[in-house]
Amino acid sequence: MPHRYTCPDCSISGAVHASRRGAERDQDAHRQTVHGGMSPPSGDRIGYAPPSSRGPVIAIGVFVLLILIRQLTGVAPDDVARWLGLI
Numbered sequence: 001m002p003h004r005y006t007c008p009d010c011s012i013s014g015a016v017h018a019s020r021r022g023a024e025r026d027q028d029a030h031r032q033t034v035h036g037g038m039s040p041p042s043g044d045r046i047g048y049a050p051p052s053s054r055g056p057v058i059a060i061g062v063f064v065l066l067i068l069i070r071q072l073t074g075v076a077p078d079d080v081a082r083w084l085g086l087i
Contacts, residue, residue, distance in 0.1 A: 004049035005030065009040040016049040 003023040005014035007030055014026035023046045030044075031037055070076050081087045 002049040002051055003046055005044065005046050007034075007040055007044045009042045009044075010034060016052075020046060 002016045002018060003020045004016050005023045005026040006012070010030075012030070014023060014030070017023045017026070027044060027046060031039065066077055078087065
């Protein structure tokens with residue numbers, strides 16, 4: 001489950017991490033560099049970060065592109081893989 005560190009005092013959010021531990025590392029680093037190792041006055045939090053919708057959109061785009069290339073050139077991805085000796 002993806003997590004993200006947020007500091008409302010600084011109006012920043014950390015990167016999205018696959019685990020809570022990654023967001024905790026962001027929290028520790030931010031507290032050390034900006035707040036002198038202390039918790040911000042308004043507090044900070046580590047919460048759930050909804051996954052990006054770009055992943056499926058990119059996958060669909062690549063799939064459509066491969067179909068378009070196949071239709072225009074007659075060359076499929078498996079043909080290229082055979083030519084390169086990958087399969």
